[in-house]
Amino acid sequence: MASTQDIQSLLRFLSQDAKVPLAQAISKVKDLQNAKIITPTEIAKAEFDNLKTIFGDEKLARQVLNAAKRVSKKRTSSDMSAPAVPAPVVKKAKPSYGEPLNPAQYEASLALPEAELDEAKLKEAVIFTNRAPLVIAFAVTLLKYTMPEQPLSSRLSLAQALCSANSTSKARNIGLQSGKSAEEEGWGEGQPYVTIMGRPIRVMKRWGYNSKEDGEEASSQDTIGASTQNTIQAESSVPEEPALWGLDLEALKKSNGPVIAGARKTSTTELPIYKPEGARAYLLKSFQTKQPAQGHGVVPKKKMVTDKERNLGMLLGALDLLCQSWAHILSKDDLDRRAWVWYCNVRPEVKPGAAGWGGKGEVKLVEVLELRRPAV
Incomplete structure (x- = not known):
């Protein structure tokens, strides 16, 4: 299940990187969730026909696909150029002031x-x-x-x-x-x-x-x-x-x-x-x-x-x-x-x-x- 952060990242990608009007971007989020296409990398690898069905317009689907490929390529290049460092041992943090609240x-x-x-x-x-x-x-x-x-x-x-x-x-x-x-x-x-x-x-x-x-x-x-x-x-x-x-x-x-x-x-x-x-x-x-x-x-x-x-x-x-x-x-x-x-x-x-x-x-x-x- 996608988190709030995943949804907001998807909206940010659609509205800023892919230049989709925000109202239209919001209306397509649920369809992308159902298709399990949430991140730019997943969109870049998706079948074009699937994207065309979701966005209902070939030109817009192509626009989103191209933007996803640009973003994915940029992130891949950035990851390859970064020096390899050992993964830190992450300890489970205790709840503290300023942490996001759970629903209850x-x-x-x-x-x-x-x-x-x-x-x-x-x-x-x-x-x-x-x-x-x-x-x-x-x-x-x-x-x-x-x-x-x-x-x-x-x-x-x-x-x-x-x-x-x-x-x-x-x-x-x-x-x-x-x-x-x-x-x-x-x-x-x-x-x-x-x-x-x-x-x-x-x-x-x-x-x-x-x-x-x-x-x-x-x-x-x-x-x-x-x-x-x-x-x-x-x-x-x-x-x-x-x-x-x-x-x-x-x-x-x-x-x-x-x-x-x-x-x-x-x-x-x-x-x-x-x-x-x-x-x-x-x-x-x-x-x-x-x-x-x-x-x-x-x-x-x-x-x-x-x-x-x-x-x-x-x-x-x-x-x-x-x-x-x-x-x-x-x-x-x-x-x-x-x-x-x-x-x-x-x-x-x-x-x-x-x-x-x-x-x-x-x-x-x-x-x-x-x-x-x-x-x-």
Whole structure:
């Protein structure tokens, strides 16, 4: 099974050495994996007809084959010119600070504050925030019920993808942004998608990723699978789907921009995804207890952080109780559709148009609880 490093090396070869557009390179990784053609050396030795079948174009297949031969020849020459040295005895290193985390450790590092489920406390709570992090909190909680197979890292990534797509649309609607978005220009065309709160979100499949794996051989393969089935089903009767990343279409678009010195800031060695660490950090800092009063001194930073984390825990608890009350009554599709209406009912009031962009307001958690299914 190919490791994350193998996949990224393959993407780097295709996009940089073979000059294949990144979006197209990503879409071919799964086919190359299935054919067990991962490295430039393996590509250079592969049957040309096999490459032509994978890339679907004779000219492009020839381009990739020639690049593989150049890279392989260069590496072979470099190896032959290097002085022979005895192979060092490698001792198994102990885990240390800075080492890559295995999947179980990675998921644990993304943990959110424990959800507060005490209704008495929730009914009294009022938090002060803006709309974007509230969308993320809604989506992260909703996905536990509509896509229970997705680990926390995926739910955070998908929630950030939804938030960014909504923000882009809103910015254009109120005149803060002009021109077509990457989504409108078709950069996600042909890639799989899932629907979150009524909006289609393009995704990458993380083949081979097991969020509960804590062994040394665990690997995370972050690729877009070539598939004719675009809509990913999350029903429990369907075999477990792979973990997903939210695809950052704007980053994908920028990575394939014109090659002008200083213009390309997005490294092709990094996959164009929404990273869960960013969504988590945004959630942790976005929920104040109330609007800061003027002229009452500075709140200690440590206390402010603690308050924000506690507020996030209360918000997550209220949203969890809301989804929980409907989960056994509504289908997953209906639950997804209802979630956007629920969000609109409780989101903070802001000024209309550009004046309200990024504006903050109150969210009363009792109003979230009132959206629960009435007790029978």
